[in-house]
Amino acid sequence: MSSTRFRAVRPLARFRAVRPLARFRAAILSASTVMATIGLMAVVTTHAAAAATRYEAETAPAVCTGTIDSNHTGYSGSGFCNASNAVGAAAQFTVTASTAGSATLGVRYANGTTTARPADVLVNGTRVAGATFDGTGAWTTWLTTTLTVALVAGSNVIRFSPTTANGLPNVDALDVDLTGGSTAGTGRPTDPNIQYYGRWNTADPAYYSMGWAGGYLEARFTGSTIGVRQRNAIDLFYAVDGAAPQWRRTVSGDVTLATGLTGGSHTIRIGYRERAGSYAGDPVFGGLLLAAGAQTTAIGRPANFVEFIGDSITVGQPNADRPFTTYAWQTAEALGAAHSQVAQGGACLVSQDCYGMMDWFRRSSAWVSYDDWNFATYQATAVVINLGTNDVGHGVSTPVFQANYIVLLERLRQAYPNAEILAMGVFRARYVTETRNAVAARTAAGDAKVHFVDTTGWIDAATDTSDNVHPTDAGHAKITQRLRPILDQYI
Known part of the structure; x- marks a missing residue:
């Protein structure tokens, strides 16, 4: 997906006010700059209001x-961020909103080259837009997009x-105006109020796959009923207002x-049984079914995101109530973290x-044949690896295993520059x-930020597994009891 190009504009005092959201949403939907990326509210090249709050790039908690x-003269505050010229570098701001809603961001920057510098824009770990910072003519010329x-x-x-390896422009400050x-x-699946966790294919706007x-989604909604639109048969689980998950099988x-809900607003979490083995369910989300006059509203995301990489043990096979009975799900939930399970039955390192x-x-799933996942979609706070149980059956020698484990760790660091990485010794030793x-x-x-986790003695194959390999619930x-305090040290 190509980055949306933002036009550089002059300082905030000269901007005109943005039109009300209800008026410019229709214009945005018909424009070529509409992004199909999860979380994007709108991309505009006008604005900024006079009441914006400025966050300086050199002042903590900015990173x-x-x-x-x-x-280079002309900056505000005491300096500016000269980020490393590398993919994965960043200028990061922590901002406070008094209420949930849309906000206009004004990025004050200088790009003294003639080459535009594209960047991903992530809000609370989710990629919401692509921005392009055009040349400003000199490193002392500061513009705002x-x-x-x-x-x-x-x-x-x-x-x-x-x-790109050219990096960011010099970033001076971020002006934030909570506009509504x-x-x-x-x-609908494209609703920016819906938060997705895990690897989702969003190419089809009618059905996100x-x-x-262990992928799931969350939303806040009004009204007395809630439902979901499915394509073909699938086992799905859901939880309303934080209750224990419930199953709807083969729907x-x-x-x-749910019906008969009372009160102003409610939350919903929905997830699916993974497609694997002889089970060929259709794990797609076709949108929420809301009551007449109801709507979704913004819902927050946890500060931490943990990605678990593994095989059938991490998936939770063959247990019936996976994924929410697995160690991966339970560990992250106990820590209040978002999570995903990039795992497949029979997988090796x-x-x-x-x-x-x-x-x-x-990759976005086990059903694609090339590396298609965009790691800017979200950034993991921690990655937990549980691999090595199956490599023996494929004749992998110990030197080859060790060399390739190093490669995996290197690749994970490239994908998640700031994540804590925990490499578990597998339970079969x-x-x-x-x-x-x-x-x-x-x-x-x-x-x-790479750590070995010794799992010796965590479970007894005779009493805690169903077949000497796969843990029971x-x-x-x-x-979970053993992993939770270890992971808690790092997030």
Whole structure:
């Protein structure tokens, strides 16, 4: 997807006021700049209001992946962010919104080159837009480009991350104007109020497709009923207002989930059984079914996102109530973190006649044949790896395993520059030495955020698994008890 280009504009005092949201949404929907990216509210090239709050790039809690410099005049405050010229570098701001709603962001920057510098814009871990910072003519010439995004009430992390090795422009400050309350949503898959977790294919605006296992979505809505539109038969689970998940098995079409709800607003979480083995369900989301006159409103995202990479144990197979009985789901939930399970039954670490997750983790699902996942969609706070149980059956030698585990760790660092990475020794004690050595190699190379997790004694194969390999629900609960405090140290 090409980046939407934002026109550079002059300082905020000269901007005209933005039209009310209800008026410019229609114009935006008909424009070629509409983004199909999850979370995007609107992209505009006008504006900014006089009441904007300024956040300086050099002032904590702002983060600059690079240096704070003051060698080019014209900046505000005491300096500006000169981010590293690399993909994954960032200028990041933490801003506070008094209420949930749309906000106009004004990015004050200088680009003294003649080459535009594109970047991903992430809000609370979700990519909401692509921005292009055109040349300003000189490093001492500062311009402001604007965009409109949805913010939640309270703290919001806004991150600008370059998509080319040229890096970002010099970023001076971010001006934030909360322009209105939460925009009413329709509940369709493209509704910006719906928050998606995990790998989702959004190419078809009518049906977003869940990739891998453990994906889910959350939304806040009004009205007394809630339902979901499905395409073909699938086992889905849901939870209303934070209640325990419930199953609807083998459903399709328009599915009513709850009726008789009272009060102003409610929350809904929906997820699906993963497509795997002989089960060929259709894990797609076709939108929420709202009551007459009801709408969705903005809902926040947790500050932390944990990605679990593994095989059938991480998926939770063969247990019937996966994914929410797995150690991955339960550990993240216990820590109040968002999560995803990039895992597949039978997966290996090494791509040797097997789903080698050293390669496949870069894909949106196990059903695509090339590396199609855009890691700017979200950034994990932590990654937990549980791989090595199946490589023995594919003839992977210990030296090959260790070498490729190092490659996986390197690739994960490229994908998630700031994540804590936890490499678990597998429960069957296979390649444990090699896993530990791979972590040591990365630590010696200067990566201080990679950690080995010794799982010796966590579960008893005789009593905590169904077949000497796969943990029962009780076995997953035991793993959760051991993993939770370890992960809690890092997020």
